[in-house]
Amino acid sequence: MTQLSDVEVILTILGMAAVTYSLRLGGLLMGSYLPQTGKWAVAMEKLPSTVLVALIAPSVVNGGPLHWGAALITMFTALKTGNLLISMSVGVVLVGVGRAIM
Amino acid sequence: MCSGKTLEERMSLFNAFRNNGSLPVAQLRQGFQICLPVAISAASYGMVLGVLASAKGLSVGVMTSMSLLVFAGSSQFVAVDMWLDPLPVGAIIVATLVMNFRYMLICASLGEIFKGRPLLHKIFAVHMVTDENWAVTMTRKDRGNVAFLVGGGVCMMIFWQSGVTLGQVIGNVLPPPESLGLDFAFSAAFIAIVATMWKGKADILPWIIAALFAVVAELYLPGKWYVIVGALSGSAAAVILSIINFQQEAQHDTVE
Secondary structure: OOOOOHHHHHHHHHHHHHHHHHHHHHHHHHHHHOOOOOHHHHHHHHHHHHHHHHHHHHHHHHOOHHHHHHHHHHHHHHHHHOOHHHHHHHHHHHHHHHHHHO | OOOOOOHHHHHHHHHHHOEOOEOHHHHHHHHHHHHHHHHHHHHHHHHHHHHHHHHOOOOHHHHHHHHHHOOOHHHHHHHHHHOOOOOOHHHHHHHHHHHOOHHHHHHHOOOOOOOOOOHHHHHHHHHHOOHHHHHHHHOOOOOOOHHHHHHHHHHHHHHHHHHHHHHHHHHHHOOOHHHHOHHHHHHHHHHHHHHHOOOOHHHHHHHHHHHHHHHHHHHHOOOOHHHHHHHHHHHHHHHHHHHHHHHHHHHHHHHO
8 A cells, every 4th residue: 555656645635625625615606506406406415325335335245145244234233323433343343253253 | 915905895894704793703612612512423433534544554644634635524435445556546536526516515505604705715714614514503593604614614624633543543553454354344334324324215216226336337347436337326316216206296286
């Protein structure tokens, strides 16, 4: 990981910062011209959760039964407790223990 | 700095600073204090991100500059997860764009609060808008003001940043991640975050579509582009679903 070139790292962070800041300032300046309801609003509202689902889906699907089970239990714990740290630890410990047993 | 301004302009600028009769410093402090509880919870999120970042070998300097310059938690989680050698620069930036689109809506809703403010105030203050201090400001009875919003943003930034660094310090003394099942940590963290975003049954289909398209796209597309394909497909499904529901409701109304 230390082999990454500094230029690429700086470029990535500046790029992330530039798009995020543009969205913030753009939203504020365009204000009432932006649709607050309707299909674009629905799309933007759903994006954060669909990004996260898309991000994990392949690794969970390819992870086999152990990951599938741990994913379900993590989800259940999160829905029950609403706590990130607790639900995450449950999932990680399950995979750790499961791997040790198998 | 104010050399070109008339007294009247200066007075109106001064009055813009004052809100509800209290000075901006008091409003800043109030915003800071009222955001403390949500900032503490953001710090615990930050700690989780810090541990994951150190497992990926990201330095404190890189994470600190990311936290201060990007200052959008969930997109930082996504970036750290996508952090590989060679670095997928373009895919990370596009994922950040997609992830943070909602900030356009959030900031667009602040028009009333920023009304009459000079552009310079907007340029500086808008960076301090996060989900949390925005929500706290919008739910104020007086609809809040810019100083209150910025006070909350400063609170969020301090706690978020400290949480990430603390997480990295903890992460650096932990044994290698694989031995603890930490390779599943990202999946577990994202599942837990997604669960907190659950709004009801209308989410099921978009999420299934997002997962399905991501899995298929991962087979055929290079690098991390499957994330973008999955996210956009899922979001498009949500839009189609809302249009169908809207039409059904309209039909139902006419029948009645």
